[in-house]
Amino acid sequence: MTFDMNDVAPQQSGDLIPDGTFAKVTMSIRKGGTDGTSEVDRGLLKPSSQPGSDVLMVDAEFTVAEGPHARRKFWQNFTVQGGKLDEQGQSIGWKISKSQFRAMIDSALGLNPEDMSEGAKAKRVLRGLADLDGITFVAKIQIEPNRNPAYKDANKLDHVVLPTAPEWQKVMDGETVPTQPSNKPRPAAAPAQPVAPSWGQPQPAAEPVPQTPPAAAPGNGPAWLNP
Numbered sequence: 001m002t003f004d005m006n007d008v009a010p011q012q013s014g015d016l017i018p019d020g021t022f023a024k025v026t027m028s029i030r031k032g033g034t035d036g037t038s039e040v041d042r043g044l045l046k047p048s049s050q051p052g053s054d055v056l057m058v059d060a061e062f063t064v065a066e067g068p069h070a071r072r073k074f075w076q077n078f079t080v081q082g083g084k085l086d087e088q089g090q091s092i093g094w095k096i097s098k099s100q101f102r103a104m105i106d107s108a109l110g111l112n113p114e115d116m117s118e119g120a121k122a123k124r125v126l127r128g129l130a131d132l133d134g135i136t137f138v139a140k141i142q143i144e145p146n147r148n149p150a151y152k153d154a155n156k157l158d159h160v161v162l163p164t165a166p167e168w169q170k171v172m173d174g175e176t177v178p179t180q181p182s183n184k185p186r187p188a189a190a191p192a193q194p195v196a197p198s199w200g201q202p203q204p205a206a207e208p209v210p211q212t213p214p215a216a217a218p219g220n221g222p223a224w225l226n227p
Helices: 092-109 118-123 166-172
Strands: 021-030 056-064 073-081 136-144 154-160
Touching (some): 073 092, 073 154
Antiparallel strands (some): 136 154
């Protein structure tokens, strides 16, 4: 038996996607094992790892669909339940995520965000969050500095690019759009605590090394999100 290594893509660089990159990306949802409120969202949500937290999230994996960074990936969580509440008692995190999800649909389908016709409104109605699995849209990608300089920075979604932005059409046409770095400053690190001598009080435990989450196979998503 032989193993043919010619049919796989070359090894990719571990460098981050440049800050401010515009690209078409596909979002896959990695199931977290907790049920959502919709029948199609069984086992979809991921609970927070923070003790006592009631936050439930969509664990998203983004894959660049085409262009010079094709097949590169980054990951991001979107709060859909729990966390801090606003004056009306609604989850602030969910309101932010819901706005981003709507923008993904508008970007994927070429909808003007101000289009509130019955046809456009119908396309923004989901059976559940699982319907967003496999959606492809135009994104601006950023590099998010890690608060702890001992850990690596990471790519994140800066924002969803809407059809009303000039970059959207250029990316959809396969053009290369110049990067627009966000130039976010590195968050201030927590002040260092004095270290007690070994013969004094015990030393604090070492921080665990973060693990890169495993990749999941991308889903197909509903047909209307993948024209």
